[in-house]
Amino acid sequence: MAIGFIKRVFTFGKPPEEQPTSPGAIEEVAAASPNVGTVAGAEDVVPAVPVADAELPIAADPVLPVEVETAGGPADDIEQAVEETGTESPQGSEAEIPEVLASEGPADEVVAPVIEKIEAVEAFEPAPPETPVETDEEVEPPVAALEADQGAGSPVLPKGFATVEERPREEAPVAKPKLSWFQRLKAGLSRTSSHLTGQIAALFTKRKLDEETLQDLEDLLIQADLGVETAMRVTDTLSAERYGKDVTGEDVTRIMAAEITKVLKPVAKPLELDLSHKPHVILVVGVNGTGKTTTIGKLAAKLSGAGLKVMVAAGDTFRAAAIEQLKIWADRTGSEFIGTKLGADAAGLAYEAFKQAQEKKSDILIIDTAGRLQNKTELMAELEKIVRVLGKLDPDAPHTVLQTLDATTGQNALQQVEIFRNVAGVNGLIMTKLDGTARGGILVAISAKHKLPVYFIGVGEGVDDLEPFEAEEFAEAIAGLSH
Ligand SMILES: Nc1nc2c(ncn2[C@@H]2O[C@H](COP(=O)(O)OP(=O)(O)OP(=O)(O)O)[C@@H](O)[C@H]2O)c(=O)[nH]1
Structure with a gap:
């Protein structure tokens, strides 16, 4: 005890x-x-x-x-x-x-x-606290008083501590504002524009406009894939307006954008659909990998989204993945799909697809094709045959022959248009992969040379990454200017 x-x-x-x-x-x-x-x-x-x-x-x-x-x-x-x-x-x-x-x-x-x-x-009980002596000095309020001030449950912690309540809350993820098409286009073309404007700015640092500078600018624009014709248009205009004067890089990009707009305006056209045809047949051609199948998916999404009855045909019988890829796009876009087995006759499939689309009263039939240029003769023969058999069902078919062009291939795209135009009667272009390339200028050269309508441009792999081609906004985006 x-x-x-x-x-x-x-x-x-x-x-x-x-x-x-x-x-x-x-x-x-x-x-x-x-x-x-x-x-x-x-x-x-x-x-x-x-x-x-x-x-x-x-x-x-x-x-x-x-x-x-x-x-x-x-x-x-x-x-x-x-x-x-x-x-x-x-x-x-x-x-x-x-x-x-x-x-x-x-x-x-x-x-x-x-x-x-x-x-x-x-x-033992401690004596009650003495009454504080009044002084002029500022007396720190007792902790309890501070607590009372701040309300119950809000202890005043010493410096260096914080209550959990004071911990900054993690910001709720803010939904990214949807970019306008121009912003996306500009972002997609940023490599092209920064490459181009960077070089122009470097050339026009405190220089009066003279022959040598004009020649350097022309070379630079040609190297940027804009083509000789457009390059000369830019230098001619610049010379007429500013020869012998101080010129800034911005002056040059503005004149360049204006001249590019003039070149592109005549080719920036909407894709006309003759819906009196049931279906309006769109044949899509182009070198393999240029984005035919993806572009068909994007087009189908737009058209079926607008309430049209769309059928897609997997005429690229050369590549199994292309058939599967198109089937996925059809499912995604609510389009009818028609395919055949690998290696089957593409023209036979095109014929069958046209017939089925007629029977089902589809508004639009989009036919995919193979694009293997390595066997050019065979490919061309196949394309000619497809066009021929479609013509048997409707002399005007295919009503639209679209060629996809991969912007990253640069100058090579010029020759591709030449080839496919002759064989398949290409009457409209879509340029893909303008995003992430420094060679977007090629579209200007192609437009100047071939003068074929450019209906759409692709700036990404997503279903929304295809937009109607607009001359002015494309020119401004390529020059890195604000719309
Ligand atoms: N970044 C980017 N990629 C694209 C664009 N369009 C298509 N692609 C991609 O390019 C690749 C080839 O596209 P496909 O649609 O298969 O090309 P294709 O011409 O059908 O190819 P083949 O079937 O081999 O003839 C795919 O990975 C697409 O996702 C685009 O605008 N931008």
Whole structure:
């Protein structure tokens, strides 16, 4: 019983379960806290308790030492009482304590005063806080007052801490604003425009316009795939307006955009559909990989989205993936699909597709074709045959022959138009992959040379990445100007 009381002196104000029990933990607490052992009267007693058995005062508890020391009363008495019991032993061991504490009768008598003192300590109530002296100095408000100010549950933490509530909330993902077509076009053509305008800006740094500069500009525009004709148009206009004067890169890009617009305007036409034909047949040709199948999918999406009944035919019987790819596009766009087995006669499929589309009263039939230029003779023969068999069902069919051109191929695209125009009677163009190429200028050269309508341009693989071709906005995008 007595040892229990002694323990209680040291565990004052702390529930036992919170106290360190391992020697190491105790030492840590003692070392970490200057208060341990400094409690009046307790400082000499602490070491006397065997470590393993002790429930040491929790050094971190600032209340006990302060109260006991400043109150001035009971703690001093305890010290005295402990001295009287002879329990004080700076180097005390476990054996020394039971000598006194374990004794019956007289020992209780000896310990009784100690108990009284302990009880006095427990019963001790700190004096009410003194009324603060009024001063002119700004007194920091007590924490409780601050808490009250901020409302319950908003503790004021020391500097360097923050409550979880104060943690900045992660911004909810903001839906990306949908870019306008011009913004997408400009972004798609940014490589072409930055390449071109960068070179122009480098050429026109503080230079008066002279013959040499004009020649350099012409070379630069030709190298940018714009073609000799357009390059000369730009330099002629620039010379007429600014010869001998200071010219900035921006002056040049503005004149260039205006001249490109003039070249493109006559070819920027809408794709006319004669819906008196049931169906209006669109044959899509072009070198493999130029984007025929993808473009058919994009066109089908636009047309079926407009409420037209669309059928697509997988006339590229040369490549299994092309058939599968077109089937996926048909499913995606709600179009009818007709295909045949790999290696089958493409003209036979085109004929069958036309018949079925007529029977089903489709508005539009779009026929995909193979594009392997490596076997040019065979390919050309196949294309000629397709055109021939379609003509048997309708002398005007195919009503539109579209050629896809891959912008990344640059000058090569000029020859491709030449070839397919002669064989398949191409009467309209779609340029794909204008996104991410520095060679978008080729469309200007093709337009100037072939003067074929350019109906659409592709600036990505997505279903929405095909837009009607507009001369002015294309010219401005290629020159990096704002619309
Ligand atoms: N970045 C970009 N990629 C495109 C565009 N149009 C098509 N493509 C991609 O170009 C690749 C070839 O496209 P296809 O539609 O298969 O070309 P194809 O002419 O049908 O090819 P073959 O079937 O081999 O004759 C595919 O990976 C398309 O996703 C475009 O405008 N921009």
